[in-house]
Amino acid sequence: MKSFKGKVAAITGAASGMGRTLAVQLAREGASLSISDVDTKGLTETVKLAKSAADEAGHDIKITSQELDVSSRADMYAWADKTAKDHGKVNLIFNNAGVAYATPIEDIDYDKFDWIMGINFWGVVYGTKAFLPYLKASGEGHIINTSSLFGLCAQPTQSTYNATKFAVRGFTESLRQELDFMNCGVSATSVHPGGIKTAIARKSVASPAIEKFTGTDAESGKAFFEKFFITSAEKAADIILKAVKGNKRRVLVGPDAVAMDAMVRALPESYQAIIVGQMKKMRDKQLARKKKNTAAAKETQKA
Numbered sequence: 001m002k003s004f005k006g007k008v009a010a011i012t013g014a015a016s017g018m019g020r021t022l023a024v025q026l027a028r029e030g031a032s033l034s035i036s037d038v039d040t041k042g043l044t045e046t047v048k049l050a051k052s053a054a055d056e057a058g059h060d061i062k063i064t065s066q067e068l069d070v071s072s073r074a075d076m077y078a079w080a081d082k083t084a085k086d087h088g089k090v091n092l093i094f095n096n097a098g099v100a101y102a103t104p105i106e107d108i109d110y111d112k113f114d115w116i117m118g119i120n121f122w123g124v125v126y127g128t129k130a131f132l133p134y135l136k137a138s139g140e141g142h143i144i145n146t147s148s149l150f151g152l153c154a155q156p157t158q159s160t161y162n163a164t165k166f167a168v169r170g171f172t173e174s175l176r177q178e179l180d181f182m183n184c185g186v187s188a189t190s191v192h193p194g195g196i197k198t199a200i201a202r203k204s205v206a207s208p209a210i211e212k213f214t215g216t217d218a219e220s221g222k223a224f225f226e227k228f229f230i231t232s233a234e235k236a237a238d239i240i241l242k243a244v245k246g247n248k249r250r251v252l253v254g255p256d257a258v259a260m261d262a263m264v265r266a267l268p269e270s271y272q273a274i275i276v277g278q279m280k281k282m283r284d285k286q287l288a289r290k291k292k293n294t295a296a297a298k299e300t301q302k303a
């Protein structure tokens with residue numbers, strides 16, 4: 001797909017972050033949009049931003065929006081049907097909605113594990129299958145599934161997120177091969193962002209038990225992780241859309257994703273020991289800082 005002008009793009013998780021910037025950039029390039037999210041307030045704002053981006057660029061596009069929980073199979077299929085009905089065709093589905101859950105494996109809450117699997121993995125499967133017939137019918141279709149850098153390498157406290165994102169990668173790589181095999185006019189790309197400046201860490205669920213690994217409480221841990229988010233959501237959308245135009249099988253988003261991917265391929269086993277070493281160093285630094293602060297607070301109390 002060399003141009004998005006006149007195409008119809010469906011995006012899940014479009015109320016915030018990369019879903020929103022994808023919507024705005026696609027609108028700027030003349031694509032009509034069907035966007036969805038559980039956050040209806042955020043969706044309304046995305047519609048406004050996308051509409052003014054299209055207006056500024058002189059494109060007359062149609063934008064529809066829908067409250068949708070991607071973990072509901074029935075609702076996803078109903079939304080795909082509605083999108084095709086409202087827009088007459090669908091060319092692109094961005095299965096982008098996602099959530100994060102940080103916890104040591106010993107402390108996993110099975111309900112939360114089901115929750116993250118439902119959104120990050122099943123949401124992608126439902127979105128792919130519900131839209132595929134419409135993409136085939138359009139004659140020029142593309143499925144863009146958001147995995148992660150954590151679909152390429154694992155990290156302590158991220159086992160449930162890692163499991164969902166490795167699964168999305170495997171599912172999407174198999175999907176791409178089947179689509180190539182069938183030569184049916186539809187393609188697929190697996191997206192692997194590194195740290196992108198979005199709301200995902202702030203909105204994540206973190207078990208208090210991560211303190212064993214981070215040396216900080218769950219809330220400070222989220223802020224700590226955010227320091228590693230170096231790429232803007234606008235830049236991420238730009239990289240993703242270029243990859244779709246280039247018909248890439250996978251796309252690494254951000255210099256951290258590129259560097260980590262190279263490390264994992266060069267050191268497929270020992271990268272794990274390197275991560276453990278780095279994490280221990282960071283935890284020890286946090287603990288030392290905490291000790292210093294406690295001692296300083298005691299001194300102030302005495303005085």
Ligand SMILES: NC(=O)c1ccc[n+]([C@@H]2O[C@H](COP(=O)([O-])OP(=O)(O)OC[C@H]3O[C@@H](n4cnc5c(N)ncnc54)[C@H](O)[C@@H]3O)[C@@H](O)[C@H]2O)c1
Pocket residue numbers: 012013014015016017018019036037038039042068069070071096097098099119146147148149150192193194195196197198199200203229
């Ligand atoms: N930000 C990063 O550093 C990063 C890195 C790698 C991968 N990712 C992935 O990128 C994707 C987009 O995340 P983001 O960083 O833009 O985060 P974000 O939190 O800004 O956006 C995620 C969106 O998904 C929506 N969402 C959550 N649960 C949903 C549900 N059940 N149904 C429908 N929508 C739901 C949220 O309301 C939100 O609008 C996610 O799949 C995420 O895992 C993000």
